[in-house]
Amino acid sequence: MKTVVIIPAAGLGTRMASAQAAKPSKPPATKQFVELRGTPVLVHTLRKFASSPEVAEIFVPLRKSEIDSFRQRLEREEPEILRKKTVLLEGGEHRQQSVANALAAVSASAEDIVLVHDAVRPFVTEEIIHDVIAAAAKYGAAITGLPAVDTVKQVERTAEGAIVKATIPREKIVMAQTPQGFRYDVLKKAFDEAAADGMVGTDEASLVERSGHQVAVVMGSPRNIKITTPADLELAEFFMKR
Ligand code: C5P
Numbered sequence: 001m002k003t004v005v006i007i008p009a010a011g012l013g014t015r016m017a018s019a020q021a022a023k024p025s026k027p028p029a030t031k032q033f034v035e036l037r038g039t040p041v042l043v044h045t046l047r048k049f050a051s052s053p054e055v056a057e058i059f060v061p062l063r064k065s066e067i068d069s070f071r072q073r074l075e076r077e078e079p080e081i082l083r084k085k086t087v088l089l090e091g092g093e094h095r096q097q098s099v100a101n102a103l104a105a106v107s108a109s110a111e112d113i114v115l116v117h118d119a120v121r122p123f124v125t126e127e128i129i130h131d132v133i134a135a136a137a138k139y140g141a142a143i144t145g146l147p148a149v150d151t152v153k154q155v156e157r158t159a160e161g162a163i164v165k166a167t168i169p170r171e172k173i174v175m176a177q178t179p180q181g182f183r184y185d186v187l188k189k190a191f192d193e194a195a196a197d198g199m200v201g202t203d204e205a206s207l208v209e210r211s212g213h214q215v216a217v218v219m220g221s222p223r224n225i226k227i228t229t230p231a232d233l234e235l236a237e238f239f240m241k242r
Contacts, residue, residue: 002112003133004057005049005179008098009042009119010091030063032119034233037240041227042070043078044122050081052129055115058084059105061091061098096200096207100191110185113137116204117179120227123239129179131218136181141208143181144220145174177220180204186213 009032029035032042042060049055058081062070067088074082089105091098099116106114113136117124128144135142148170155162180203182190190207194200201207205215227236 001137002056002108003054003115003181004059004106004108004112005055005115005117006059006061006099006102006106007042007045007049007117007119008061008091008095008102010061010063010098011095011119030066031227033066034227036122036227036233036236041122041236042119043073043081045117045119045124046074046078046081046086048122048124048126049115049117049129050084050086052126054130054133056085057106058086059102060086060088060119061102062088064090094200095202096191096194096204099204100195103188103191106184108184110183111137112184113181114184114187115179115181118226121178121224122227122236123221123223123225124179125221125224128218128221128224132179132181135216135218136183139214139216140183140186141181141205141213142216142218143203143205144177144179144224145217146177146220146222147171148173148175174217175220176203176205177224177226178203182208186211 011032012030033040036044046058049058071088087105089101092101113133115132132142132144152168152170152173153164154166154168156165186208187204190211193211194207199210208215223239225232225235227233
């Protein structure tokens with residue numbers, strides 16, 4: 001059994017735009033290329049998987065215009081990452097299409113494991129990677145998630161904001177993080193079915209759930225944040241310092 005990881009990094013990440021305002025000379029970086037201590041977030045994330053002894057290959061869907069320069073950067077500055085098979089390829093219009101493009105480039109057998117991890121979660125740990133691989137091998141599909149600490153409301157959106165419709169019992173809620181891990185045959189079937197039906201999900205597990213396969217949850221970490229807004233970036237700088 002081998003494990004490959006897909007790290008979708010082809011997003012535009014417009015919510016990060018205001019963090020760029022201090023550097024007007026540079027074109028705005030997409031959120032996966034925003035720098036943390038002088039290094040793009042995506043590179044921090046890649047280092048984690050490149051150094052994991054359990055991961056054999058890495059696939060990174062990128063925007064077409066960013067592939068060549070990113071490859072050159074890795075060759076110049078990150079030879080450690082390139083020691084592992086690392087495939088840079090063109091992403092798609094939305095996250096699911098980016099992952100589908102990578103999945104099409106993966107050569108694997110049914111029982112191999114495919115992890116999918118957000119480019120913008122650089123604080124993933126070796127322990128989480130291990131736990132998700134082990135659960136995916138055991139159950140066929142697994143995500144890492146955190147119990148909800150806030151009270152969760154179901155709302156109806158209105159022109160002014162939202163109105164609460166119900167309170168969802170918090171013990172029934174898990175906040176999904178990545179990595180999400182799947183046996184190759186389980187993920188391939190789910191993606192094929194979603195493509196046939198035109199279904200688009202916000203994570204891979206939602207496609208697998210829809211195809212009728214149970215998805216296990218392993219404990220994530222509050223530090224495994226998704227760097228999405230300028231406030232997340234400040235928190236990430238703080239974690240990096242420590
Ligand atoms: O924008 P969102 O928060 O859904 O992005 C999650 C991840 O999916 C990011 O790592 C982003 O780069 C990636 N993505 C992608 N292709 C897209 C849109 C998002 O690879 N077209």
